[in-house]
Amino acid sequence: MVKNCICAEENMSELNLDNEMLKKLETYIDNIEEKEGCLINVLHEAQNMFGYLPSDLQLFISRKLDIPAAKVFGVTTFYSFFTMEPRGKHVISVCMGTACFVKGADKIFNEFKKKLNLKDSSTSEDGMFTLDSLRCVGACGLAPVVLVDGKVYGRVKVEDVEQIIMELTEEKVIKVN
Numbered sequence: 709m710v711k712n713c714i715c716a717e718e719n720m721s722e723l724n725l726d727n728e729m730l731k732k733l734e735t736y737i738d739n740i741e742e743k744e745g746c747l748i749n750v751l752h753e754a755q756n757m758f759g760y761l762p763s764d765l766q767l768f769i770s771r772k773l774d775i776p777a778a779k780v781f782g783v784t785t786f787y788s789f790f791t792m793e794p795r796g797k798h799v800i801s802v803c804m805g806t807a808c809f810v811k812g813a814d815k816i817f818n819e820f821k822k823k824l825n826l827k828d829s830s831t832s833e834d835g836m837f838t839l840d841s842l843r844c845v846g847a848c849g850l851a852p853v854v855l856v857d858g859k860v861y862g863r864v865k866v867e868d869v870e871q872i873i874m875e876l877t878e879e880k881v882i883k884v885n
Contacts, residue, residue, distance in 0.1 A: 733750075803841070803853040807852075
């Protein structure tokens with residue numbers, strides 16, 4: 709099998725991505741002993757580094773792992789954890805599973821949209837917030853559930869939305885005695 713040759717200096721300049729970060733990702737991939745079956749791990753690492761998985765980055769990963777770009781795209785779009793769009797500093801995810809929906813998750817989602825001035829699942833213009841919905845987080849006993857930057861908020865009410873946003877926007881002042 710002939711492997712695609714990807715050399716950092718030759719091919720990174722043609723991508724619309726940060727070359728230094730691409731070199732770090734390339735080093736990460738090069739240090740993987742068994743490349744077969746490592747796609748999800750590489751996508752996780754790439755998303756942690758870049759914040760999202762744009763098509764140029766997926767193509768780079770495809771070439772480095774010598775797998776079809778369609779496979780990389782397929783995995784990226786199949787798993788809801790991966791995103792092809794930049795995300796905000798704070799990611800707010802409202803669970804829309806049956807238990808959460810029955811207990812008013814749609815109203816909570818709409819309140820976040822209203823308070824953050826968003827049209828739908830999107831990122832605020834200032835890049836501070838991304839709002840999206842999830843199918844189920846598996847915490848039905850805490851319904852309705854909201855995840856904020858990975859932190860679980862259970863039994864959320866519409867009235868709690870403003871407080872959650874305030875917690876995220878407050879500047880922490882450290883007093884020195």
